[in-house]
Amino acid sequence: MRNPLSKVIxxxxxxxIRKFFDIVSEMKDAISLGVGEPDFDTPWNIRDEGIYSLERGRTFYTSNAGLKELxxxxxxxxxxRYGLSYDYAHETLVTVGGSEAIDIALRAMLDPEDxxxxxxxxxxSYLPCTRLAGGVPVVIELKEENExxxxxxxxxxxxxPKTKILILPFPNNPTGAIMEKKDLEDIADIILEHDLxxxxxxxxxxxxxxxRHISIASLPGMRERTVYINGFSKSHAMTGWRLGYxxxxxxxxxxxxxxxxxAIMCAPTASQYAAVEAMKNGDESVAGMREEYNGRRRYLLHRFKEMGLKCFEPYGAFYVFPCIKEFGMTSEEFATKLLEEEKVAVVPGTAFGACGEGFLRISYAYSLENLKLAVGRLERFVEKLRAEQKL
Structure with missing residues (x-):
């Protein structure tokens, strides 16, 4: 029988990321700090609009590119928010989450070996989507000393000479790193010079x-060569609505x-109607969630400092990326042992590339109560490892 599967896939x-979550789901009293998903419910005004759209019978396909109003x-x-100007009719596309936008942008732009x-x-997703589109991924290893x-x-x-696209993943998952305006200006001239x-x-x-976040698309000469991707999952706590653009x-x-x-036809109709409300009247809810995340971020950094766990200060997303190199264990070994001994799940840095070795991704998209409990267990685990090293 012939192999039915594609060699690429x-x-x-x-x-x-998923390995540890599967274990946690079967482990009693375990705490997961691994999921990159807001712990907030979608704000009520946004949910109401989605419900109302269903009550009105708005259950049909929308335009392929998305609702005009959205x-x-x-x-x-x-x-x-960002000073970006786009034509809604010809320069805007509503997708099934930001992930679909990444996938189809790469497929639309890449030829084999680009x-x-x-x-x-x-x-x-960046690396596998590049391969699925026929492109060649080239990894740039970011460094802790450069935040x-x-x-x-x-x-x-x-x-x-074969380089065609630069992916800019900022604010960053998993590190929480950002690129400020000066950082973006430093690379914009290179992008222009090499026609990327x-x-x-x-x-x-x-x-x-x-x-406030700065988009590279707002810099001179960059709008014409940039595909801007965003969505509602993280900012508006709408992960399950599956909507991006x-x-x-x-x-x-x-x-x-x-x-x-x-491949898709159109994004979910009820989600699009809810997203109209999110865009019109969601700023206050987003600001409230952002403030709560910031409090949790500061708490984690403070606790890491208390326990002597090295971690640069991240200014974006809802992740911290502490360094665990002092313990002489791989990220996978550390995360596995932490889960087994203290029932706390984190994600090994290597899930996000080989250069993530020696780091852990810890999400603070969890209640402060859960964070305090989990960090207490982490501190106990770290103290035990240090004591063992002294023997």
Whole structure:
């Protein structure tokens, strides 16, 4: 019998994030700090609009590219929050989460052997989606001493004649790193000089704790070569609604829409009506959630400092990325032992790329009560390891 499977797909490893969650689900009294999902319910005004759309019988397909009203509100939101200007009719596409937008953007832009620069540690989908689109992923290893920001030297060192796309995953999952305006300006001239395109995943743009987020698409010359990706999952606590969007040059969005038409048809209708309300009247709820996350972020950093666990200060998303190299264990070994002995689940840094070795991703999208309990167990575990090292 012939092999029914594609060689490309069989060579792609499953996500390294899920392993520990599967174990936790079967473990009594375990605490998970691994899921990258808001612990808040979707705000009531947004839920009400979704419910109302169902009560009105709005259960049919929308336009392939999304509801006109939603696309208009998305462009208003981007202008209001980040100074970005897009034509709702030709430069905006509503997708099934930001993940679909990443997938179809790469498929629309890549020819076989085109190279895609992927800064890591970063979200697990970039590399496999590049391979599935026929491209060649080229990893740029970000460094703790640079607060996991992408530097111009790192970018220059990775570019070849085959390089076509740079993925910018900031604010970053898993590190919480951000790129400030000066950081973006430092790499923008290189992007222009080498005629690269940018896929900027800004799904955590509303969750920044230093200054207001800056998009690279707002810099001179960058809008024309950037596909901007965002969504509602993280900012508006709408993970299960499965809704994202992409904005960019019409020539790219048009081809992305073609793939979307054949593979998806359209994003969920009730979700789109709910998202209209999120764009119109969601800023206050988002600000409240952001403030709560920031309090949890500060608490974790304070506790890490107390227990002597090294961790740079992240200013975005809802993750911290502490270093555990002092214990002489791999990230996988540390996470496994922590789960077995203290019933606390975290994600090994290597789930987000080989350069994540020696780090853990800890999510603070959990109540402060759970964080305190989990950190107490982590501290006990760390103290035990240090005591063992002295023997």
């Amino acid at each position: 069989t060579e792609i490893e499953p996500s390294g 696309k208009i509100e998305i462009t208003k939101f981007l202008k209001r 190279e895609v620069l992927i800064p890591q540690p970063s979200y697990v 996991f920001r992408l530097t111009r030297q790192e970018l220059l060192g990775a570019i070849t 395109f940018v896929l900027t995943d800004e799904i955590y743009s509303e969750l920044t704790y230093l200054d 992409a904005c960019g040059p019409e020539v790219i969005i048009r081809e992305m829409l073609k793939i979307h038409q054949f």
